[in-house]
Amino acid sequence: MTRGRIRARLRRSHLHPFSCLRPNANNEEPHSLSGPGFSRIVHCNRPDRHLKKPLKYCSNYISTTKYNIATFLPKALYEQFYRVANFYFLVAAGLSLTAVAPFSPVSMIAPLAFVVGISMLKEALEDWRRFAQDMKVNSRKASVHKGDGVFGYKPWQKIQVGDVVKVEKDQFFPADLLLLSASYDDGVSYVETMNLDGETNLKVKRSLEVTLPLEDDEAFKNFTGTIKCEDPNPSLYTFIGNFEYEQQVYPLDPSQILLRDSKLRNTAYVYGVVIFTGFDSKVMQNSTKSPSKRSKIEKKMDKIIYILLSLLLLISSISSIGFAVKIKLQMPDWWYMQPLNPDSLYDPNQPSKSGLAHLVTALILYGYLIPISLYVSIEIVKVFQARFINQDIQMYDEESGNTAQARTSNLNEELGQVDTILSDKTGTLTCNQMDFLKCSIAGTAYGIRSSEVEVAAEKQMAMDLEEQDTQITNGSRCRKSAHNSWEDSRGGPEIELESVITSKCENDQKPAIKGFSFEDNKLMDGNWLKEPNTEVILLFFRILAICQTAVPELNEETGMFTYEAESPDEAAFLVAAREFGFEFCKRTQSSRVQNSQFVGIYKQKEANVCHRAGMRMVKFYSCAKNGRVYETTTAKHLNDYGEVGLRTLALAYKKLDESEYSAWNDEFDLILIGATAVEDKLQKGVPQCIDKLAQAGLKIWVLTGDKMETAINIGFSCSLLRQGMKQICITVMNSDAVAQESKQAVKENISMQITNASQNGQAGKGSACCICINY
Numbered sequence: 001m002t003r004g005r006i007r008a009r010l011r012r013s014h015l016h017p018f019s020c021l022r023p024n025a026n027n028e029e030p031h032s033l034s035g036p037g038f039s040r041i042v043h044c045n046r047p048d049r050h051l052k053k054p055l056k057y058c059s060n061y062i063s064t065t066k067y068n069i070a071t072f073l074p075k076a077l078y079e080q081f082y083r084v085a086n087f088y089f090l091v092a093a094g095l096s097l098t099a100v101a102p103f104s105p106v107s108m109i110a111p112l113a114f115v116v117g118i119s120m121l122k123e124a125l126e127d128w129r130r131f132a133q134d135m136k137v138n139s140r141k142a143s144v145h146k147g148d149g150v151f152g153y154k155p156w157q158k159i160q161v162g163d164v165v166k167v168e169k170d171q172f173f174p175a176d177l178l179l180l181s182a183s184y185d186d187g188v189s190y191v192e193t194m195n196l197d198g199e200t201n202l203k204v205k206r207s208l209e210v211t212l213p214l215e216d217d218e219a220f221k222n223f224t225g226t227i228k229c230e231d232p233n234p235s236l237y238t239f240i241g242n243f244e245y246e247q248q249v250y251p252l253d254p255s256q257i258l259l260r261d262s263k264l265r266n267t268a269y270v271y272g273v274v275i276f277t278g279f280d281s282k283v284m285q286n287s288t289k290s291p292s293k294r295s296k297i298e299k300k301m302d303k304i305i306y307i308l309l310s311l312l313l314l315i316s317s318i319s320s321i322g323f324a325v326k327i328k329l330q331m332p333d334w335w336y337m338q339p340l341n342p343d344s345l346y347d348p349n350q351p352s353k354s355g356l357a358h359l360v361t362a363l364i365l366y367g368y369l370i371p372i373s374l375y376v377s378i379e380i381v382k383v384f385q386a387r388f389i390n391q392d393i394q395m396y397d398e399e400s401g402n403t404a405q406a407r408t409s410n411l412n413e414e415l416g417q418v419d420t421i422l423s424d425k426t427g428t429l430t431c432n433q434m435d436f437l438k439c440s441i442a443g444t445a446y447g448i449r450s451s452e453v454e455v456a457a458e459k460q461m462a463m464d465l466e467e468q469d470t471q472i473t474n475g476s477r478c479r480k481s482a483h484n485s486w487e488d489s490r491g492g493p494e495i496e497l498e499s500v501i502t503s504k505c506e507n508d509q510k511p512a513i514k515g516f517s518f519e520d521n522k523l524m525d526g527n528w529l530k531e532p533n534t535e536v537i538l539l540f541f542r543i544l545a546i547c548q549t550a551v552p553e554l555n556e557e558t559g560m561f562t563y564e565a566e567s568p569d570e571a572a573f574l575v576a577a578r579e580f581g582f583e584f585c586k587r588t589q590s591s592r593v594q595n596s597q598f599v600g601i602y603k604q605k606e607a608n609v610c611h612r613a614g615m616r617m618v619k620f621y622s623c624a625k626n627g628r629v630y631e632t633t634t635a636k637h638l639n640d641y642g643e644v645g646l647r648t649l650a651l652a653y654k655k656l657d658e659s660e661y662s663a664w665n666d667e668f669d670l671i672l673i674g675a676t677a678v679e680d681k682l683q684k685g686v687p688q689c690i691d692k693l694a695q696a697g698l699k700i701w702v703l704t705g706d707k708m709e710t711a712i713n714i715g716f717s718c719s720l721l722r723q724g725m726k727q728i729c730i731t732v733m734n735s736d737a738v739a740q741e742s743k744q745a746v747k748e749n750i751s752m753q754i755t756n757a758s759q760n761g762q763a764g765k766g767s768a769c770c771i772c773i774n775y
Contacts, residue, residue, distance in 0.1 A: 030242045030249040033228055038240070042227040044178075044273045045145060045220060047160035060175055060277040061138055061157040062284055065130045066292075067123070076120045079292055084305040085370050086116060092364050100357045102365045115376045122379050126386075126408055142167070142174045149221035161274050164220050167258075168269045176281045177258040177272030178227060178243070180211040187212050190266040190566060191258060196236055196283060200432045202265055202566050205258060208243065208250050214271060225273075227252070232276055234285035241275075259283060266551060266564035293410045296417075297378075305370065312369050316362035324355030382409035418698060425704040429686050429718055434568040434678040435517040436576035438641055441540045441674035442533035443633035445640075449519040451679045453645030453710070456717035463723050515568075515575035517679065523580060540674050543651050545577035545584045545594045552585055561585055569647065572678045623652055624669030634675050641677035643710050645717070650675045687719035694719070728757045 043049040050056055067075055081087045089112045095101060096108040138157035145164035146152045156174040159165065164180070167173055172195075182189040187207030193199055214223060229241025229252065236259065241252040258264075258272055260281040278284065328351035346354055386409035389395065395404035406412070426432060438447030450458070521527055528537045550565035561583060565571040574584055577594075586593035623631070638648045652670035693700060702720055704711050708729060715721035730753045732746055 028251050030251050031240050033230075033240070033242060037231050037233075038229065040227075040229045040231050040241075040275070042229070042273070042275055043162050044225040044227060045162065045164050045223045047162040047274075050161045057161045057276075058278045058280050059157065060159040060274075062278050063131070063134050064287070065127050065134065066289075067127050072124065072127075076123055077116075079123075080116045080119055083298075083375060084302045084309070085372060085375060086112070088305075088309060088370055089115075089367070089372055092367050095360055095364055098360070100361045102361055108364070111372055115372055118376050119379050122383055122409070125383075130407060140172070140174065142171075145217075145220050149218035151217050159274060159277060161277055163274045164223065165272055165274060166217070166269060167264050167272065169264055169267060172263050173258045173260055173272070175260050175274045175278075176276035178252065178275055179205050179207040179256050179258055180271045180273060181207050181214045182270040183268035185212065185215075188267075189258075189264060189270050190564075192263040192265045193259070195261045195263070196259060198427075200427055200568075203262075204255075204566065206255055208252075208256060210245055210248070210250060220271070227273070227275060229275065232280035232282075232285055234282060236282050236286070266566070293408065295411050295413050297413045298410075301374065301378075308370055312363065312366055315366055315369075316359055319362045320355045320359035323358040324351040327351045327354045382412050385409060385412045416696075420699045420701070421693065422701050423703070425702060425706075425714065426680060429682055429702065430680040431683050432568060432680060433515070434572035434647065434680055435515055436572045436676065437517050437646060437679045438677040439518070439523075439540070439576075439674060440630075440634050440637035440641075440677075442536040443630040444531075444533075445637050446520045446523050447518050447677070449517060451644045451646055452682055453713045453717040457644065457713040459716075513575065513579065515572040516579050518576060518579070526581060528580070536673050539653055540651060541577055541580050541582040541596075542594065543653060543673075544573045544580075544676075545582040548574060548584070550574055550584070554585075568680075569649070569678055573676065576676075622670050623672045624654075627652065627654075627669065627671030630672055630674065634672060638675050638677075641675075642707065643713065645706070645710055645714050646677040646679055648675055648677050682718055687717070691719040691722075694722070728754075730754060730757075 041055060043055075081090055089108070093105070093108045093112050096103060096105040101108075138155065140156045141153040142156055142159060143151045143166040144154040144159060145166075151166055159174050165174060165177060167177075179187065179189065181187050187209070189205050190202040191205050192202055214220060225243060225245040227241055227243055230239065237254060239252060239254045239257045243250045243252055257275070258270070260276075261283045264270060276282065327346060327348055331346065331348040386406035389404050389406045389412075392404055396402075423429060437449060437451060438445065440446070518524075522531060523537075528534065528541075531537060548565065548570050550563040550570055552561045552563055554560075555562050561578065563571050563574045563584070565574065577584060581596055583595045584593075585595045634650065638650065641648045650672060651674050652672045654670045690700060700720060702715070702718075704714060706714065708731070712721065712727070721727070730750055732750065
């Protein structure tokens with residue numbers, strides 16, 4: 001079977017960011033796998049060796065259902081009669097078969113069977129949906145080696161330990177695999193683990209150097225090997241094992257393991273051998289069996305039923321005692337009610353027996369005090385609620401095409417009962433999709449468009465100032481006068497920044513470009529050639545275009561290049577370089593090609609550009625003494641960008657020849673030329689969502705690594721902080737004091753600040769607390 005695509009002839013470890021992935025010339029020692037927990041043996045490309053014990057492992061079939069054919073009836077019945085009311089009516093139905101029952105057995109058993117049957121039917125339907133989702137996953141197709149170098153498709157559930165699998169770009173891994181080779185010659189591949197740990201940044205995986213020649217289908221014709229490794233466990237970030245291949249033993253680590261449910265990205269294809277299948281895979285080891293969930297309302301209903309049962313028992317006891325007294329004292333005088341059988345339950349000589357029989361009768365007769373229909377009514381409501389949730393158009397995600405899925409309706413009433421929300425910022429409140437917004441080149445700041453945080457801060461500043469002016473003038477001045485007074489005192493209309501940058505007519509607006517929100521005519525359309533320090537600007541653009549690890553892909557519809565990058569920041573830099581006229585269009589093993597409409601085709605050896613030239617994105621401490629010309633102004637711009645919530649990065653370069661590289665690599669004495677600022681925008685609807693949650697009385701805490709001023713600005717931009725709130729800023733002592741004091745002292749210092757704020761009446765209802773810890 002031919003591969004059907006051109007192999008990318010790139011050695012990723014030759015690129016500077018991947019130099020750490022170069023195979024070590026000194027072979028590492030194999031792991032010691034003695035002792036318990038290391039009994040797994042995998043015969044690569046020989047799945048038939050795993051058909052019999054002790055090497056027979058579990059299949060790749062997975063199930064997340066709560067029941068199966070054998071367990072449904074007993075488990076479902078147990079759950080139904082675990083409910084107090086159902087258990088009572090089960091006992092009552094049993095007693096209805098006795099002679100003392102006031103009703104026929106059918107009148108007691110039929111309602112109970114209907115109620116329990118409806119509830120069990122609901123459970124069966126929900127579990128069937130889970131089963132259907134499982135079968136959809138189990139039926140996915142994967143390319144598996146069938147023998148003689150031929151690959152064919154096989155359902156995931158049929159994959160066995162030892163199978164060699166070929167996974168192509170944007171496909172999920174069907175099991176836990178050992179990476180053997182990839183479309184890049186160095187065996188480097190990108191993996192997205194969002195389904196496992198929620199991380200959107202790609203992870204770099206690499207194969208062993210010894211398996212790199214296994215680069216096409218035919219190479220696996222005679223491939224064999226043995227893996228000895230740890231037993232199945234839930235640890236996603238560890239793996240210990242050895243790979244025996246061609247009479248050599250090689251140690252394995254997590255960088256060679258591809259986990260089930262992670263996705264292959266930015267790599268044409270990879271080959272891997274299956275180590276763990278099904279419930280032995282790490283993702284399934286972290287899953288738990290579907291529990292029997294009971295909501296708070298249902299538990300509260302049980303308590304109410306207990307009260308009603310106690311009342312029922314009290315009423316029945318009083319009635320049976322009265323009946324026993326009547327039988328003993330008055331029954332002998334009622335000649336017309338003498339029983340035909342003196343030994344029956346109405347024998348005046350045995351009133352206790354008569355009273356006990358009447359107690360059973362009363363418990364059944366007064367049983368309507370217990371609402372048997374209450375449970376089934378709630379079950380029906382829950383089913384319809386789940387249906388409404390699944391069909392809610394406002395819960396539909398247009399980008400992914402997914403709707404909300406209520407896998408169980410047992411906890412519908414728990415929705416909306418959240419008390420506190422703890423959230424981070426990046427990837428949760430924000431999209432983790434970067435837009436190039438501003439930059440600093442040769443000490444000059446470019447980019448006039450405001451970030452979301454900046455706009456929110458300006459609005460907040462305007463509202464605060466209006467409130468101050470209103471208090472000063474006692475309401476005698478109008479809003480316009482307050483603005484003019486503030487502008488005069490501040491030296492200009494600073495708060496009009498948003499209106500200034502959005503005042504263009506609609507005809508001048510360009511289509512939105514993903515990853516590029518920069519706006520400044522000084523740099524666009526080649527106008528940068530008219531700026532001072534043109535050579536520095538040229539270097540800046542070249543660094544953006546060349547110093548990266550992305551792979552360019554030509555979009556045949558638009559004729560433009562798109563980029564597969566490890567991080568969203570890197571992709572934003574490449575899009576920005578393209579829009580500035582420096583389009584990265586090709587990568588070979590030893591060079592990178594950049595097409596510029598201003599300076600022609602620019603092609604330079606990698607040894608003179610990124611890996612050895614040292615055009616890198618750095619911090620100031622890496623700069624040489626003569627490379628700090630723009631340090632002061634660039635540092636100020638970086639600080640300004642950071643305060644408005646932008647992610648910043650400094651750019652510097654160093655031109656070297658081969659003989660100079662080794663000495664330079666130890667010192668990194670670079671020449672600073674500028675910095676970038678990209679914006680990670682808030683996800684759509686975040687401010688409105690937080691505002692509604694706050695109105696509902698929820699306590700919301702957001703953790704961010706920004707400075708206090710930046711964090712406050714971000715708080716206003718996402719509606720976490722609002723006008724009228726009182727801010728309590730709690731700050732840890734300076735870094736020198738923290739280094740000298742113990743953790744207990746720091747804790748006491750923070751507690752004292754919180755206590756003081758509370759005593760001063762600041763920490764009341766509707767107040768906001770911003771905690772900043774500086775080390």
